[in-house]
Amino acid sequence: MNHYLSVSSEVQTALREGRPVVALESTIISHGMPYPQNVQTALQVEQTIRDNGAVPATIAIINGKLKAGCTKDEIEYLGKKGQAVTKASRRDLPVLIARKADGATTVTTTMIIANMAGIRVFATGGIGGVHRGATTTMDISADLEELAQTQVMVICAGAKSILDLPLTLEYLETKGVPVIGYGTDELPAFYTRHSGLNVDYRADSPQQLADIFRAKIQLGLKGGMLVTNPIPEQFSMPADIINNAIEKALQEAQQLGIHGKQTTPFLLAKVKELTGGDSLEANIQLVLNNARLAAKTAYELAK
Ligand code: PSU
Ligand code: MN
Secondary structure (H helix, E strand, C coil), X not given: CCCCEEECHHHHHHHHCCCCEEEECCHHHXXXXXXXXXXXXXXXXXXXXXXXXXXXXXXEEECCEEEECCCHHHHHHHHHHHHHCEEECHHXXXXXXXXXXXXXXXXXXXXXXXXHHCCCEEECCCCCCEECCHHHHCCECHHHHHHHHCCCEEEECECCCCECHHHHHHHHHHCCCCEEEEXXXXXXXXXXXXXXXXXXXEECCHHHHHHHHHHHHHCCCCXXXXXXXXXXXXXXXXXXXXXXXXXXXXXXXXXXXCCHHHHHHHHHHHHHHHHCHHHHHHHHHHHHHHHHHHHHHHHHHHC
């Protein structure tokens, strides 16, 4: 362990005793949802993980410390401060630490810090990927590189079609990242259960997920694994509503010249604005659904 890492005593004890722990990201809190729903959801996600037999570890950077296991007050702080908390990817870590600043961790930095702490399972909503137009912009999320090198299982609801989903799957294939559909052969598209694209493999139980990841760890293969868990049917959104909103958001981003780390937050905020409260509710529900699966999988992995 390094002296920048601060693991909460509850998480430390659980890890020492070999009990299941699930990591959670904080970009979804500070940048992904409005206050106070972001804080309510973050706490509800933690409770869901506890209800399913695991210990939650919300990850963030606070005062330059890499936190694995935030307190309720820290979650409230991150949620209230919102966009003013730096969205922290791999390249931002050393700067934020040196400046004793705060950072909301993306999938990338949550994986890095989870791995430092010894946490193997991480639940989130959606991951970053290859952006549409990436053949000229080269905008590919650092999340994919992290999945290529850091041994953490990421459980998400697939990816939004703000991304180029076929190219995202190609990239993951090149980087040797297993992509597993949970109870499905199809890559889910976050708000909807269907993308029309097949995933490599399907698993139908937390035990199957744990077995695959254990084999990967025991082989010493670097990198993570991506589990794509479709949003429950009753909370999924009509594909045309979502796709129209995404097309509009993409057009607007292009007109405004949005680029770099702003692209994903801009597109996500636009889609939310255009679809109103429905997409927020769907987002909350799919995260809870991923938290349940992650807790059960961490439990199997800890056996
Ligand atoms: N996709 C979503 N919701 C999110 C994100 C992505 O549907 O909240 C966030 C995650 O924290 C993810 C990050 O790791 O955005 C990716 O940003 P970028 O594309 O700039 O790498
Ligand atoms: Mn990017």
